[in-house]
Amino acid sequence: MVPLGAEALTNGRSGALHGPGSWWRGKSTPAKIETYTRWSYHFFGVAELLTIGVPVIGQAGPGLGSWLLLMVCVHAGVCAVTASRALDWTLGRREQPVRLLWTLGALSTVISVTALVLVKYLPVRGEAATATGTVFGIVLIFGVGSITLGIRSRRRVFAVVAGFAAGAGAVSLPLGTPWGDALIGTFAVLFGGGFLAFTSVFSVWLLNAVYELDAARETRARLAVAEERLRFGRDLHDVMGRNLAVIALKSELAVQLARRGRAEAVEQMIEVQRIAQQSQREVRDVVRGYREIDLGVELAGAHGVLTAAGIECEVTGEVTGLPGEVQSALGWVVREATTNVLRHGDAGRCVVGLRVKEGTVVLTVENDGVTDGGAGSGGSGNGSGNGGTGDRGSDSSGSGRGASQGRSAADDGAGGLRAGGGSSGPAGLGAAGGGSGLAGLRERLTAVDGTLAAGPVGGGMFRLVAEVPFTAADCEVAS
Template sequence: MAERALGLLGVVGFAVAYMAFFWYARSNNMARVKTPMGVRLGFIVTLLALAALMLPAAGVTALTSLVFVEALGMMVLPLRVGVALGAGLLAVAELALRLTPGWRDDGSYSLSIVLGGLAVFGIRRAMLRSIELTAARKDFAELAVQEERNRFARDLHDILGHSLTVITVKAELAGRLMEANPTRAAAEVADVEQLARAALADVRAAVAGYRELSLAGELVSARAALQAAEIKADLPTVVDEVPEENRELFAWVVREGVTNVIRHSGAKRCTIRLSKSMVEVVDDGKGPTAVAGTSGHGLIGLRERADQAGASVQVGQAPDGGFRLAVRVAP
């Protein structure tokens, strides 16, 4: 009677402890978290002690508990330790079956220990892969957000940098003409209003995420901006030679190059050349400076666009002095 009571206590205690330990292991992700090894081994020792209580009443069937001990060990212990535990439990089962009178070895206990350990190992690997996949998705989402922020900041800089530069030049020109030529001054003020509205529309389009530049349109805008700044413009009149896939990038080059010419160069002449694979903006101004060198925000954004298109950016002094900006697309 006492043996049965002890065995029943062992079975109930083993079941409760196993479920509690397994739930704790999963909720605390013990396969990854640095839980003290003593705590993990304490789980195993507790289950083995409860399994020993079953022996007087359950006999050989108590060896079934070793399958669950190995399963928990594969869940909470490092892989090598879990495998070593499985090997030890397998040896205990085989020795007990051979040395205990009346116990018959049919191979089922040993096979169950091996299969149980393999099954939990597979579950553990699947859990780890799921955690790693979730972390990777989170990283990709954060990278996508960061890339979108960079895209928007780059577009906003290029849009407002160019538009506000032209607006400033035209406003200064209108101020000088206010008394000498009121009609011309009024026309320049009207242009300022139109440019401000166009810049606002560009910002809204950039926010919407579908804004694209037109190479032909940028050449027209560049001519008007250079004329307003009293810089002679030598620009191409057609863009048919440029492949469609290169035109947006070349449009950004024209915009950034002309903006820098107006802002920094002090030039009297600006030349833009186009070919199938290259666009070049050259002026006859004072050449590269610390402001209009290679590290401005506009040129950084232009390099990022060029990298995405597989193109190279060249900046530096022009052959005849002045500043040269060129972008070449790999064939």
């Protein structure tokens, strides 16, 4: 597999930023569902106009038809505003639009009654009477559908639907509507309004469920990071706890020996100095993550972490017989790419592939859910991957133990992916300097003559490719 060059990365990123539909692709899944719901209810206003507003002019004539069209336009506009504000209230962005709901209810009643009055007191017959009656029913049905968006209680939803249906019959009869027509109108409002009310309640429930699931996913990622920090704390305690205890003991012994004028005090302090220097080196190894990583464990850990986060993950290939330094370098690539997919973008599927090609071990990590601004820039043989932070996710079930050996914000100096630096965005690999982010991975791969490239490849996909030369005869690939 040929690494992505700078030209391919630049072109892919420009297409993601400025291509058709970039506005839609830049939204998260919950935001897409919200946009779809909003415009569906705005389309209800258009449907109301097309259903009764425009045909009524041809049926009722220019004079009466124009007045009916004007009333329908006003009603459709108020319905659209009510739907928008009711959805904002549902998502907790504003207070419940109680006054607007009452206004819409009163407006629907006034328009429907006005339509019946026109039929009774004006010489309206034939198609004109039919058009006016249609305005009466459709206005009530769309009014019920928009009002129920702003009501949370099911009992109140039922009350609104039943109330409008009963009111339709109660108003029709005194204004001279025949019993049969009044009954038909009542049932039309009951079933039509009930259907739109059910649609409104279901749409609100679905929208809230999507946002709650998205919040749960973020919480799960934060919990994985918190667990990783705890593991890092335990590792640090294992390294420092015993050494500090020995340093304290030997220092106390040296003090007692010095007070007695014993020459052994110098030897004890020399030993304290040696242990302190050893502890410094061990802490540096923990913080920088220079402990050797097992590539097989990292691949298993990546699968566990992504699966636990609700992302479909497929791992193909497992190269055996690799030297420790090659496994460590590629293991870090797997770890950092997994962190990026977990905490950034809107990935639903990730594929991790490992294979040998022409004496080179090739590691490929590809995921969907790339958003605008998520591609960092890449150069020849080196690129930028999906962004991450210094925090690392881990598999809370234990399958990601190997992927979490090095870990929290403290070891960013060894290669944590950050959102800062370069041109990376929410899903871009930060090119922070000083051994962090892309620079850290580049250093690790350079040490084994490897290269790194990453960038969008179209269709909302992002691909990271790491290649390390390898010529040992005992290198095998297990599928």
